[in-house]
Amino acid sequence: MGHAKRLDATAGMSSNTAQHRAPARKRGRKQIGLAFIAPFGLLFVLVYIVPVVYAGYLSLFQQKLIGGNTFTGLANYTKLFQDAQFWDGVGRVFWFTLVQVPVMLVLAVVLALALDSGRLHGAKFVRVSVFLPYAVPAVVSTLMWGFMLGVKYGLFGSLNNALGTDLNPFAPSTTLLSVGMMVTWAFTGFNMLIFHAVLKAVPRELYEAAALDGASEFQVVRRIKLPALRSSLVIAVIFSIIGTFQIFNEPQILPSMVANSGITTHYTPNLYAYNLAFTGSQQGYAAALALVMAAITIAVAYAVQIRGLRNAFDH
């Protein structure tokens, strides 16, 4: 379609006079723009829009023993809001986010400030090695940490043998902490790189002016560097919340590595949705869960954005 229109436009160009050329080309360009965006746009609709609409449709049905798939209106949603297992998982990712995201981002900011200070030996080595975990698949990361922290073959086993202790990173009470360590390990470097890039873009004149005014390094960090990081920090918080709210890989893989880790089928909302859809074959219910979870995530991310931006205005 787009090609035909481009041909029209070129045909118009060759036959028309100079005065007519510009508008004709402009109109042609309008349509050719659509042709350029169409492949992406169509696939986007297929992969993003249609599934969400389809999930909304499916969430109105329940699989019944008698009668098969029956229309039940909003029954799945009312059931979900009373489902203690779902809220248990939501509460867990909420607390996880509340602790893991600040720890990771503070670490990333501190590392970025350290890199930017120019006071490090081997800054390049630090930058690359902290970023490297980003390239490691969650499966491999979970396997590595699972083996390494495990008491059976791992370092904690050796530690317990040597000291006669009974530490277990994958006991039900500490599993979430260990998962937090894995997630922090994987994503600190990426955030650090973004913050470092923002700091590098700060005009150097500001530092010179600060030096002339006799500002200490601490004051430069507080008055120039941290305010410069504010907006990228808000974005990093939002994306980290989106990431931790959908945590799935680690709790899905860990139970096959360590027994009695306390990970249940509803440990996180996404794990619950997965188990509902693929082992419980309650697809309508799983679709409702996925949609509600997306709504909760977007609402929280939006609230953080509003708050973050308001704070930015206050300062």
Next chain:
Amino acid sequence: MPSITSTRTETGESGIATRGTSFGHSRSRRRLHTVENPRKSVTLTVMTGLSALYCLLPLVWLVINATKSQADFVSSFGLAPGHGFALWDNIVEVFRFQDGIFSRWLLNTVVYVVVGAAVSTFLAALGGYALAKLHFIGKRLLLFVVLGSIAVPGIALAIPQFLLFAHFGITNTPWAVLVPSFVNPFGLYLMWVFTAEAVPTDLLDAAKVDGAGEFRTFVQIALPMLAPASVTVLLFSFVSIWNNYFLPLIMLKDPNWYPLTIGLNEWNKLGSTAGNGALIQNLVITAALLTIVPLIIAFLSLQRYWQSGVSLGAVKG
């Protein structure tokens, strides 16, 4: 490069450059930086060194343990080498185990990554170019929806995607993994920003005045200028597709279509459910190492590109 003269204050913390700061190259900036802060801090180095250790330790552990036989793995200390050096035996065994299915998984992964990354990057370049340089109806709406979709949890989408694909009957085929990987909203965003900055509109107009069609202008004028951004988008797609776990996990049932991540976890489950008999942790660990080696090599050799990509996203974001 202009010479930089500086006066150092007593704290050594701030140098005053008489000129410069406005040249944008990171190299000159770094040099200026060194003039500003000549003294290296040992305390700071040790502190960040600990973070680097935290990040490298699991990888070191993986390399050490990939050199151990199963007996050594069970009996020796995690960070010490085993009695023998079994890395080559392990690698050979990884490729032999279960009739050599590991090479099939490796091949699948390469196909998913190459096709997925190439198509998604090309579509992102095409779309980003249209957003930056061409006018069309519904542009604002498109931008709003696509940028909004970056915020939608991927896994919330995956289950509906599975249900839809099952409806079409393309689950358990490579298409189920490939098609979602063709769409990369963040790549589109990067391409849009980069095209707006790096491709001069005058040049495009000149090409069109010379009689080049829109598509030819894109391919011959714009695309070569987009090469650095394309490598960045390619690299990030490469990583996200290579590392994808959830999507193939739900879409594929036939082990012959598995990518490495799923296959690896199947082996791991095999080891733990087999009970007392056939533990193959040495193979799982060696296979894990083989899975990440291509990524590590890609990252180390293409540093320039992921750094520029990140800073582009950061400055604009």
